[in-house]
Amino acid sequence: xxxxxxxxxxxxxxxxxxxxxxxxxxxxxxxxxxxxxxxxxxxxxxxxxxxxxxxxxxxxxxxxxxxxxxxxxxxxxxxxxxxxxxxxxxxxxxxxxxxxxxxxxxxxxxxxxx
Amino acid sequence: xxxxxxxxxxxxxxxxxxxxxxxxxxxxxxxxxxxxxxxxxxxxxxxxxxxxxxxxxxxxxxxxxxxxxxxxxxxxxxxxxxxxxxxxxxxxxxxxxxxxxxxxxxxxxxxxxx
Numbered sequence: 112x113x114x115x116x117x118x119x120x121x122x123x124x125x126x127x128x129x130x131x132x133x134x135x136x137x138x139x140x141x142x143x144x145x146x147x148x149x150x151x152x153x154x155x156x157x158x159x160x161x162x163x164x165x166x167x168x169x170x171x172x173x174x175x176x177x178x179x180x181x182x183x184x185x186x187x188x189x190x191x192x193x194x195x196x197x198x199x200x201x202x203x204x205x206x207x208x209x210x211x212x213x214x215x216x217x218x219x220x221x222x223x224x225x
Numbered sequence: 226x227x228x229x230x231x232x233x234x235x236x237x238x239x240x241x242x243x244x245x246x247x248x249x250x251x252x253x254x255x256x257x258x259x260x261x262x263x264x265x266x267x268x269x270x271x272x273x274x275x276x277x278x279x280x281x282x283x284x285x286x287x288x289x290x291x292x293x294x295x296x297x298x299x300x301x302x303x304x305x306x307x308x309x310x311x312x313x314x315x316x317x318x319x320x321x322x323x324x325x326x327x328x329x330x331x332x333x334x335x336x337x338x339x
Contacts, residue, residue, distance in 0.1 A: 145326045149266075154229070154315055154330030162325070199266055205326040213323055218266045 113138045113206050117216035124192050125224045132187040132219050134202030143205040144185040146176055149218075150198045158200075161185060172196070197223045228252050231316050231331035238306060239339055245302045246334045248316030254329070256280075256322050257299040259291060260315040262333070268315075274299055275322050303336075311338045 114137045124130055136142055143162050147155040159170025166178040176187045185202060202216040229250045236244050250257065258281070259271040273281035274293040288304045299316060316331040 143326050152332070154317075154332045155268075155328070156330070157327055160326060201268065203326065205323055211323050213270075213326055213328070215268045218268075220266070 113142075113204060113212075113214050115202050115204050115214050115216040117200075117202055117219045119219045120217070121220045121222070123222040123224060126194050127191050130187075130189045130192045130196070130221070132200050132202075132221070134185045134187065134216060135183050136185065136202075136204045137183065138204055138206060140207060141180075143207060144176075144178060145203040145205070145213075146170065146174070146185075146187045147201045147203060148172075148198050149201065150195075155201065158187070192221075192223055194223045194225060197221055229316055229318055229329050229331040231314075231334050233334060234332065235335050235337075237337045237339065240306055240308060242306050243302065243304045244306060244336065245300060246314055246316075246336075248299045248301075248331060250297055250316075250318040250329070252318055252320075252329060254318040254320050254324070255296050256319045256324065257293065257296075258317040258319075258328065259299065259301050260317060260330075262313045262315060264312070272299075272301075273322070280322060306336075306338045308338050311336055 116135045145160045146158040149155045161178045199218045201218045231248045256275045258273045261269045271285050272291040277293045290302045293299045313333040313335045315333045317328040319328045
């Protein structure tokens with residue numbers, strides 16, 4: 112069965128430090144991959160997506176993610192974190208078969224120290 | 226203009242009561258969803274409507290009844306509320322079923338059952 116794993120439940124970084132949030136997926140074919148962000152008290156917002164082509168994708172708010180098929184990973188990165196990046200981050204995969212479904216990871220909570 | 230709006234944002238009620246949450250989107254999307262997010266931030270799909278037709282009905286107690294009067298609206302009525310219904314309920318919309326993974330979320334409705 113398809114699944115999405117976010118190994119880190121909670122991460123704390125200092126403002127200005129670099130960030131990498133991990134995401135691993137289990138899916139037979141090439142998946143459609145997504146990162147969403149949920150700021151405190153808000154709904155989820157799409158940060159970026161990967162369908163095909165260039166494996167390094169750019170998103171909003173200075174985020175990028177890299178698809179690595181060999182590692183079944185789609186890690187989210189940001190070179191310099193801002194305090195406003197403190198939020199919950201969700202990785203998701205859309206299976207492209209007949210029984211389409213958006214499968215969510217359990218989320219990674221990011222705290223940013225001043 | 227808010228793209229996906231939910232009302233009310235907060236509900237506090239007693240066990241056994243009935244409550245409704247309303248959702249409206251002005252994005253011209255044809256598919257809408259209800260998600261439940263528990264205290265651990267886990268996102269669970271509950272229902273989805275496409276062009277007013279119910280297309281996803283996960284294993285949700287029949288105390289929960291969605292209704293879509295038109296493509297732009299999706300409401301959720303909950304009968305006989307239980308403590309375990311306490312959660313944040315998110316409405317989302319997309320163009321096409323699953324919208325190639327691009328969902329637009331409302332800000333959520335936090336339900337507290339006492």
